[in-house]
Amino acid sequence: MxxxxxxxxxxxxxxxxxxxxxxxxxxxxxxxxxxxxxxxxxxxxxxxxxxxxxxxxxxxxxxxxxxxxxxxxxxxxxxxxxxxxxxxxxxxxxxxxxxxxxxxxxxxxxxxxxxxxxxxxxxxxxxxxxxxxxxxxxxxxxxxxxxxxRHAYARRPLLEMVGDSISVGSGIEGENASCAFDARTQNAYASYGAVAGRALDADVRIVAMSGKGARRNWDGRTDETLVDLYDRTLPSDPASRWEGAARSSADLVVVNVGTNDFAGGDPGGAFLSAYRTLLEKVRAKNPRARLFAAVGPLPNPETQKQLLAAVTEVTSGLGRAPADAVRVVDLGAIDPADGFGCASHPNVRSHAKAAAALVAAIRAREAEQPTAPGKRSP
Missing domain, CATH: 2.60.120.260 (Galactose-binding domain-like)
Structure with a gap:
């Protein structure tokens, strides 16, 4: 987007x-x-x-x-x-x-x-x-x-959000779709990932940037995609490598990528390959995490369906055991009755709905596959 x-x-x-x-x-x-x-x-x-x-x-x-x-x-x-x-x-x-x-x-x-x-x-x-x-x-x-x-802070589950402008909360506080890119209408605190984290009593780590895709960015470029940026501690510095470690591994990771890949039409097999590469990087840096692939909320219902089908295809069969599988979560298209944020981004109401859907999916999976003793659980 x-x-x-x-x-x-x-x-x-x-x-x-x-x-x-x-x-x-x-x-x-x-x-x-x-x-x-x-x-x-x-x-x-x-x-x-x-x-x-x-x-x-x-x-x-x-x-x-x-x-x-x-x-x-x-x-x-x-x-x-x-x-x-x-x-x-x-x-x-x-x-x-x-x-x-x-x-x-x-x-x-x-x-x-x-x-x-x-x-x-x-x-x-x-x-x-x-x-x-x-x-x-x-x-x-x-x-x-x-x-x-000094304080002994309780260790809480860690939820990592990987995505684009939706996960950033860009345009979330805009009055309508016509307002432009501005720091005053951007609010990651009200984004669906942060709202879900508070509902789950989890810390939230966001690795997201506006305009970025897995294979193709919004501007059509295929460099500096999220596949590239995911390796970095500071996104503007290629030398700042995020190596990850046992103590920094997230417990839950939600990947919501593809909006910008599909902005110029169906990107085809190149997207599927890049998306899989991103998932492999996410798994390598978060070995104990349960993975979710979220889609939406997008302004165009047809694009929502296309992206959902592509994500479902690339994630099917990944993970040999249920706990290792990637669970797909459809956050739905934006309901026009809820209005739009800047540049047709989801607004606070749409983010709140998406957060509720995400929390429900995470809790349902936890009910099906309880966290092993000694591990953190949302």
Whole structure:
């Protein structure tokens, strides 16, 4: 689907003010205990989710949407230091599991003061979740400042979403199909994968980019496809290889790819081959995961049917045992009655429906094939 970059109504309530400053907070007293994070020395202070490049001494770099940092703190003052290569990245600020505000950043290094946080002196949990995709640049996390605490974060199931602009949540907050690509209408936090993750009490790792396909991108190019990008920690850097490891293996992986491959018509056998290659890469990097191949929600019902048939063909017979098979999930075409997001992308309502369908499919599979003892389960 062609790339198309507010908050939905359910997230507009209780919005807090966020101030951006450079160097020091303006109009706010300095935090009582400035604690810039030293990631390599104190990883237990912050819980990271997503593909992180730890090669820099100052802190990890990331670019994929949905990358997040969670910290335990005592308010009301907390700041975060970030270095952005681009302009206008947006982050969902979540406190104790509830979305409370949106932070918009600027290019370069900045210190961002989060205001109106709980002032009761009790410990609270804050998560900073990247809403925008890698096309808006790479971020380096330099640390939280404030009264933070080391915390033993419970290990939750990990859901990985692999896809294009649909999985990114591009255009999701647009009022209609005519609005254009913009960071303000993109929101990975409200995407069907992130919504499903919260319903399953799972961490979510998103590996997705607008305009990308398995064999053919939206612009017709056959290089820099998701088959290529899936190997990278930072999608814009071919040298940043994501090797994967036992501790980083997802428990569930949902691949939703093909929208852009079919944008110029049926791509034929080349798509089937590329899609299978992508699945093989996903399996190699996530050896214990249960795999799902999702389709939709697309604006054109006929394209939805064609892509569903192609995905069903390429996944049939994969996996010798039921637990290794790839389960196909039809998320359905967009219902015109629900409206459209920018550039005919699914909006918040369509994403919510897709999330419900995905959660149902995951829970049904778990009921059929219970997770073995000792493994994480959604």
């Amino acid at each position: 062609r790339p198309s970059h507010g908050l939905p109504a359910i997230l507009r309530l209780g919005i807090l003010a966020l101030a951006w400053v450079s160097g020091c907070a303006r109009g706010l007293p300095a935090p009582s205990t400035p604690l810039p994070l030293a990631p390599a020395e104190e990883p237990e202070r912050v819980h990271f989710v997503g593909r992180m490049d730890w090669s820099g001494a100052e802190g990890p770099r990331f670019a994929w949407p949905g990358s997040s940092m969670t910290v335990r703190f005592r308010g009301p003052l907390l700041e975060v230091d970030l270095r952005e290569s681009g302009e206008g990245n947006r982050y969902q600020v979540e406190v104790d599991g509830a979305p409370v505000s949106v932070l918009e950043t600027h290019a370069g290094a900045g210190q961002y003061a989060l205001s109106a946080l709980p002032a009761d002196g009790l410990p609270h949990t804050l998560t900073l979740f990247r809403r925008t995709e890698a096309l808006f640049g790479t971020t380096q996390f330099l640390g939280f400042r404030g009264t933070t605490e």
